[in-house]
Amino acid sequence: MKIAVCVKQIPDPASPYELDPTTYNLIRPNEQVLDDTDRYGVEVGLQIAGDTDGTVTLVSMGPSGNLNGIRQALAMGADGAILVDDEALKGSDSLTTAKILAAAIAPESFDIVIAGTESTDGYSGILPQQLAELLGVPALTYAKKIDVDGSTVRINRQTATGFDTIEAPTPVLVSVTAGVVEPRYPTFKGIMDAKKKPVDTKTAGDLGVDIQVDQRIVMVVPAPSRSGGQVIVDEGDGHEKIVAMLEQAKVI
Amino acid sequence: MAWVFIEETETGPAAVGLEILTKARELGSPTVIYFGAGSEAAFATLGDYGATEVFHLVPAEGSTGIAAATAAMADLATEHNPDVILFGQTYTDRDVAGRLSARMGKTIISNGIDVAVDGGVGVTTELFGGAQLVTTMFEGEGPHLVLLRPKSFPAEPAGGAAPTVTAVPLPDPGHAGAARVVGNFIEESQGPKLEEAAVIIAGGRGLGSAEAFGLIEQLAAPLKAATGATRAIVDAGWVPYSKQVGQTGKTVKPDVYIACGISGAMQHLVGMKDSKMIIAINKDEEAPIFGVADLGIVGDVHQVLPKLIEALENR
Ligand SMILES: Cc1cc2nc3c(=O)[nH]c(=O)nc-3n(C[C@H](O)[C@H](O)[C@H](O)COP(=O)(O)OP(=O)(O)OC[C@H]3O[C@@H](n4cnc5c(N)ncnc54)[C@H](O)[C@@H]3O)c2cc1C
Ligand SMILES: Nc1ncnc2c1ncn2[C@@H]1O[C@H](COP(=O)(O)O)[C@@H](O)[C@H]1O
Numbered sequence: 001m002k003i004a005v006c007v008k009q010i011p012d013p014a015s016p017y018e019l020d021p022t023t024y025n026l027i028r029p030n031e032q033v034l035d036d037t038d039r040y041g042v043e044v045g046l047q048i049a050g051d052t053d054g055t056v057t058l059v060s061m062g063p064s065g066n067l068n069g070i071r072q073a074l075a076m077g078a079d080g081a082i083l084v085d086d087e088a089l090k091g092s093d094s095l096t097t098a099k100i101l102a103a104a105i106a107p108e109s110f111d112i113v114i115a116g117t118e119s120t121d122g123y124s125g126i127l128p129q130q131l132a133e134l135l136g137v138p139a140l141t142y143a144k145k146i147d148v149d150g151s152t153v154r155i156n157r158q159t160a161t162g163f164d165t166i167e168a169p170t171p172v173l174v175s176v177t178a179g180v181v182e183p184r185y186p187t188f189k190g191i192m193d194a195k196k197k198p199v200d201t202k203t204a205g206d207l208g209v210d211i212q213v214d215q216r217i218v219m220v221v222p223a224p225s226r227s228g229g230q231v232i233v234d235e236g237d238g239h240e241k242i243v244a245m246l247e248q249a250k251v252i
Numbered sequence: 253m254a255w256v257f258i259e260e261t262e263t264g265p266a267a268v269g270l271e272i273l274t275k276a277r278e279l280g281s282p283t284v285i286y287f288g289a290g291s292e293a294a295f296a297t298l299g300d301y302g303a304t305e306v307f308h309l310v311p312a313e314g315s316t317g318i319a320a321a322t323a324a325m326a327d328l329a330t331e332h333n334p335d336v337i338l339f340g341q342t343y344t345d346r347d348v349a350g351r352l353s354a355r356m357g358k359t360i361i362s363n364g365i366d367v368a369v370d371g372g373v374g375v376t377t378e379l380f381g382g383a384q385l386v387t388t389m390f391e392g393e394g395p396h397l398v399l400l401r402p403k404s405f406p407a408e409p410a411g412g413a414a415p416t417v418t419a420v421p422l423p424d425p426g427h428a429g430a431a432r433v434v435g436n437f438i439e440e441s442q443g444p445k446l447e448e449a450a451v452i453i454a455g456g457r458g459l460g461s462a463e464a465f466g467l468i469e470q471l472a473a474p475l476k477a478a479t480g481a482t483r484a485i486v487d488a489g490w491v492p493y494s495k496q497v498g499q500t501g502k503t504v505k506p507d508v509y510i511a512c513g514i515s516g517a518m519q520h521l522v523g524m525k526d527s528k529m530i531i532a533i534n535k536d537e538e539a540p541i542f543g544v545a546d547l548g549i550v551g552d553v554h555q556v557l558p559k560l561i562e563a564l565e566n567r
Contacts, residue, residue, distance in 0.1 A: 017380070024386070093359045093360075094350075094353075094359075094360065094362070095353055095354065095357070095358070095359050095360065098354060117500070118499075118500065123362070123363065123499065124360070124362040124363070125341070125346055125362055125363075125399075125500075126346050126349060126350035126353065126360060126362055126399070127350070128350070129346065129347050129349070129350025129351050129354070130350045130351070130353055130354040131354075132350075132351065132428070133319075133322070133350070133351040133353075133354035133355050133428065134354045136426070136427060136428050137427060137428060138319065138427065138428055138429065138430045138431040139318070139319075139347065139351075139431065140431060141343065141346075141347055142343055144493075154434070156437075157343075158343065158493055159343065159436075160261075160342070160343070160494060161262075161438050161439060161441070161494055162436065162437040162438040162439040162492075162494075163436070163437050164433055164435070164436045164437075165433070165434050165435035165436065165437075166316055166431050166432060166433050166434065167431070167432055167434055168430045168431040168432065169427075169430055171427075172430075172431075178483070178487050179483075179486065179487030179488075179489075212392075213359065214358070214359040214390060214391045214392040215359050215361055215388050215389065215390055215391065216388065216389055216391060217386055217387070217388050218374070218387050218388065218389050219386070219387040220379065220384055220385070220386050220387075221384065221385050222383065222384055222385075223378065223382055223383055223384055223385045225383070226525070226530075226544050226546075229530075229545050229546035229547050229548065230546075230547060230548065231537065231542050231545070231547075231548035231549075231550060232547075232548070232549060232550065233537070233549075233550045233551065234533075234549050234550060234551025234552070234555065234556055236555075236559075238533070238549040238551045238555075238556045238559075238560075239556055239559040239560035239563050240563070241547060241549065242510070242531055242533075242547065242549065242556075242560055243560070243563050243564070245508075245529065245531055245546070245547050246475070246508065249507055249508050249528070249529050251450060251451050251475060251507055251508050252474075252475065252564065252567065
């Protein structure tokens with residue numbers, strides 16, 4: 001199977017995020033990391049490719065920076081990457097991103113396109129569905145288990161109360177939840193190999209997508225914050241303080 | 253003119269749909285796109301909450317119906333040209349909204365907690381776990397697509413009459429519509445529902461093991477509380493997803509929320525920070541959860557919880 005996995009480089013979530021004071025866009029440093037959410041997609045892709053003698057191509061849009069995040073996914077074992085990096089794409093909405101990814105993916109005729117259910121920094125949570133519609137393929141979303149049987153892909157789709165088992169023939173898009181598989185750690189050899197793997201960098205123009213973003217952030221204000229309460233160190237009587245609070249709230 | 257997409261659940265129109273319908277009454281007389289088998293009772297409920305007109309979409313037997321419903325909605329929206337189409341930030345709503353956005357070439361704003369239509373359509377979202385509020389305006393022609401988080405508005409019936417219901421045939425979307433439902437599984441759940449409980453006891457990775465979630469259940473019993481969890485322990489397989497509170501789980505606003513061994517990551521906070529009272533137990537005094545807690549106990553859950561359970565059981 002020929003598999004594409006959509007992955008995103010994001011600023012390290014461990015360091016505080018900063019917004020550009022005029023555009024309110026997230027400031028993206030040169031050094032970015034692979035969105036942790038996408039490690040699940042990469043792992044699923046690698047497992048299916050392993051079982052079907054297939055290949056995994058990463059597809060990504062955003063500022064390349066030093067490519068650290070892409071290399072992390074290549075080090076896990078992906079074969080190569082297509083990266084769309086274009087100054088004009090700064091502040092893109094999810095539809096523009098989906099159009100770009102679709103334009104990069106469509107000519108390659110992939111059997112399975114994999115995405116996360118939501119990214120850590122953008123979390124619009126609708127890009128996979130937009131991408132499926134643009135590609136004209138069915139979407140198997142919120143997968144918590146995936147099986148490939150010939151040309152049929154079957155998943156357990158997370159629901160509020162359990163799961164539905166749904167299936168579709170390839171070509172198909174699958175969005176995966178975190179926790180679906182245990183992502184592998186790159187080996188030393190994987191890290192070395194990643195440096196030599198092909199990263200094909202394109203612009204929006206190369207793909208023939210014209211960019212039009214129909215939403216604009218106009219205001220960011222601090223939210224009314226909760227008044228900070230008391231914090232006390234438990235000295236064997238912490239439970240008594242809690243009981244007193246529960247009495248005050250009239251729930252006991 | 254506002255349209256509201258509402259999915260049918262086991263108990264009738266989705267709760268989040270009725271919340272959004274209540275809000276949509278402020279924006280003019282709302283039309284509902286109802287997705288599911290439908291019934292007299294369901295339509296009466298929609299009317300009661302203010303729908304004057306309903307377009308009814310029924311998924312074909314065995315199909316998820318998502319792509320077909322999207323195609324039908326795109327045709328309807330082109331014909332009637334609503335100003336806004338509102339969805340809940342839920343799984344099925346996201347599937348339909350995402351496809352519709354791409355099909356119609358319309359941008360979409362996700363994770364809304366409020367929507368306003370004076371001088372253009374604006375949507376409020378939360379950033380950094382709710383520390384900041386962002387206003388985003390649509391530009392260009394409608395319909396403007398918005399996904400709104402559950403519990404953003406109270407659901408209040410308005411005593412409206414039964415709406416006009418139009419059954420809309422679903423087109424065959426070809427390969428895009430090839431997803432079929434071949435089975436389903438519903439998890440057993442006991443006790444009060446997370447969304448409705450007055451008290452919630454939630455556990456995180458600080459519990460240390462799946463077995464220790466038993467402490468959460470033991471504490472919930474005397475308080476008639478529902479039990480909740482962080483994504484960390486759902487992903488670890490300790491508890492089912494239906495217990496997850498936060499950005500990708502449930503939004504809750506109980507009278508009391510007791511967070512046990514939970515760090516307070518922003519994705520967790522957005523789901524529970526509007527609880528009336530928050531109590532947190534965490535051994536790390538720097539844990540962000542203490543920033544929203546009315547009472548913070550710096551301590552070990554394995555010390556504090558057994559004593560608390562005993563104290564409550566002895567009352
Ligand atoms: C796109 C996206 C969506 C997400 N959606 C959600 C969501 O919906 N809900 C959600 O919860 N998370 C969500 N997350 C994950 C979130 O970022 C955190 O990883 C998660 O909430 C952490 O869970 P935790 O607090 O259980 O674990 P940790 O962050 O590991 O915290 C454990 C805490 O327990 C404390 N502790 C350890 N031992 C003890 C002890 N013996 N007694 C007392 N305290 C102890 C530690 O001090 C620590 O603070 C999402 C993440 C992403 C990227
Ligand atoms: N810029 C991007 N490049 C590649 N994939 C992306 C990008 N943005 C989002 N995705 C994919 O779409 C999923 C959902 O993202 P989002 O819509 O931002 O919540 C992510 O988990 C990725 O797999």
